[in-house]
Amino acid sequence: MPSQRSILIWLGLGLVIGLPIFVAAQSPLLEWRAPIYIAAGFAGIISMALMLIQPLLAGGYLPGLPPRTGRRVHAVTGAALVCAVLLHVGGLWITSPPDVIDALAFRAPAAFSYLGVIAMWAVIGAACLAALRRKVSPKRWRLGHSICVTVAVLTGVGHAWLIDGTMGFMTKAVICALAVAATVKVLSDLRVWRLLPNARKHR
Amino acid sequence: MASSLSSRRTLLAAAGSAAVLGATGLLAPARAQGIAPTRSMRGGSNNYRPGAPVVERIGGGGFWMSGTVRRAGDGAPLKGQRIQIWAHTTEGHERDPKSHGATLTDANGAFRLEMPQIVPAFGQAHGHLAFEGDGFETVFLRPVMNSPRDTSLTADFVLQPV
Numbered sequence: 001m002p003s004q005r006s007i008l009i010w011l012g013l014g015l016v017i018g019l020p021i022f023v024a025a026q027s028p029l030l031e032w033r034a035p036i037y038i039a040a041g042f043a044g045i046i047s048m049a050l051m052l053i054q055p056l057l058a059g060g061y062l063p064g065l066p067p068r069t070g071r072r073v074h075a076v077t078g079a080a081l082v083c084a085v086l087l088h089v090g091g092l093w094i095t096s097p098p099d100v101i102d103a104l105a106f107r108a109p110a111a112f113s114y115l116g117v118i119a120m121w122a123v124i125g126a127a128c129l130a131a132l133r134r135k136v137s138p139k140r141w142r143l144g145h146s147i148c149v150t151v152a153v154l155t156g157v158g159h160a161w162l163i164d165g166t167m168g169f170m171t172k173a174v175i176c177a178l179a180v181a182a183t184v185k186v187l188s189d190l191r192v193w194r195l196l197p198n199a200r201k202h203r
Numbered sequence: 204m205a206s207s208l209s210s211r212r213t214l215l216a217a218a219g220s221a222a223v224l225g226a227t228g229l230l231a232p233a234r235a236q237g238i239a240p241t242r243s244m245r246g247g248s249n250n251y252r253p254g255a256p257v258v259e260r261i262g263g264g265g266f267w268m269s270g271t272v273r274r275a276g277d278g279a280p281l282k283g284q285r286i287q288i289w290a291h292t293t294e295g296h297e298r299d300p301k302s303h304g305a306t307l308t309d310a311n312g313a314f315r316l317e318m319p320q321i322v323p324a325f326g327q328a329h330g331h332l333a334f335e336g337d338g339f340e341t342v343f344l345r346p347v348m349n350s351p352r353d354t355s356l357t358a359d360f361v362l363q364p365v
Contacts, residue, residue, distance in 0.1 A: 032293050032322050092325070096297060098249035099325050109245035109345055112326050163326040164351060 006063030013062070017049040020175050023168035030166060040091025041166050043084045047123075048160055050081040051153055052179040059186035075130065082127045085120050112162035115155040122152035143195040146187055153183045237276035240340070240363035247343030250297040251333055255287045258304035261318035262294040267355040268330055269315040272308045274339075275363045280312025286360070287333040288316050291324030297331070305335075323351050332358045340365055 024045055030038055057074035060067030093100040103113035126148035133141040157176040160167065187193075268288050272281045289303040296302060306316040321328050328351040332344045339362035346358045 029322060032291070033324075034296060037296075096250060096325060099246065102246050102249065107245060110326060164323040164328065165326060 002063065009063055013053075013056070016052065016175055016178055020049070020167055020171035021045055023171045024166040027166035027168075034095065036091050037095040040088050040095060043087035043091060044160070044165075045167060047081060047084040047088060048156065048175055048179065050077055050084060051156055052175060052182055053077055054081065054149070055153075055179075055182040055186040059182075059189055061182075061186075078127055078130060081123060085123050089120060110162070112159045115162070116159035119152050119156035119159055122148045122155065126152060139195055142190075142192065146190075146192045146195070149183065150187065153179055238273065238278040238361050240275040241342050241344070241359070241361045243341075243343040244345040247331060247345040248333065249331070249345075250289065251287070251331070251343065252289070252300060252303045253335070255289070255300075255303040255305050257285065257306060258316075261288065261304040261316065262292065262301060263319055264317035265354070266292070266318050266320045267315060268318055268332070268358070269313070269355065270332070270358040270360065272312045272314065272334065272360045272362060275361050278361070280308075280310070281339075281362065282308055282310050282312060284308045284312075284314075284334065284339075284360075284362075285336050286314050286316075287335055288318060288330065290318070290321045290330040292319035292321050294319040297324065320354065321348060321351075321356065328353075330356050330358070332360075334360050334362060338365060339363060 021042070024042065033041070054074060054077060056062050057065060057070040057077060060070045062070060065073060089100065089104075099108070102108040103117050106114060106117065108114065126145050129136070129141055129144045129148060133145075136144070157180055160172060161176055268290075270286070272284045272286065273279060274281055285305050285307055287303060287305040289297055291297045292302060294302070304316060304318065306314050308314045321330055328348040330346055330348075332346070334342045342360055342362065344358045344360070346356055348356055
């Protein structure tokens, strides 16, 4: 029988993730978009939701998913995040190829394009490191993965925040703030700064 | 300390604005007496359709795109110049042929074309305009609306003779 606290945590997480998707589904912009463009937009929102779930799993903060189990799920949701990001970019590419080519080549007119592309590469970098983690030293793997996910969350949140899209103002603010907070919390709990090359001096 | 900081800031600001003015050609003596040509904007040519027809109105209308076309140097208004306009609107995507239309400037170099309401797409509510024609360099503009609820947008061209 799950405790009241764990029910509340899961319910809260469900609301934080479910509400932005529900609000976006009511957006008037959907009426003027083709299905592939709508799918690409929701893949972006799901990417943001997964970026909130990832640090919670890595830190073992979710009831019923202690660190060991949590990290196994973390690997699966990480793969899902890469898929969601690729669906987001791919769907936008089909909708308007020149806009996506400009973004990928870092010559787009808006800052959010640059942030989004940096976030995409950071997510891919974090996933590649995870796949190759047995081939690099544990210290390098942890530091590299931590740097990649920090960049991914910060630029991903900046990207989402600056975009005038289907997400609602409040639900977007809450999910973005919580993704940053959860990432800061897990990096701090895992004492990631100790992995930095000059960490000994500050100890 | 505060005054030395502020004077350093002033110096930096002055140097910065001089660099900007220099880079945009506003300080160049050769151009000082003339009006500089409009440069194409990033992403301006995306989903352009060469030769889109001149139309009375794009789709059902309700939104106004307007602006002026002048000649670089003396700033003389240019009559009969063809401006192509397109955007993501309530009636279609940027890529759809029906989202494109062209119009011609009047004797005052002004143009004005009614089109469907522009809606945010790819993160911003924006329109596209292209100058296509003989005698001047091609220019692509991509103005962004201050608010997605605006019902008009303007863009001005200063064309460089070739």
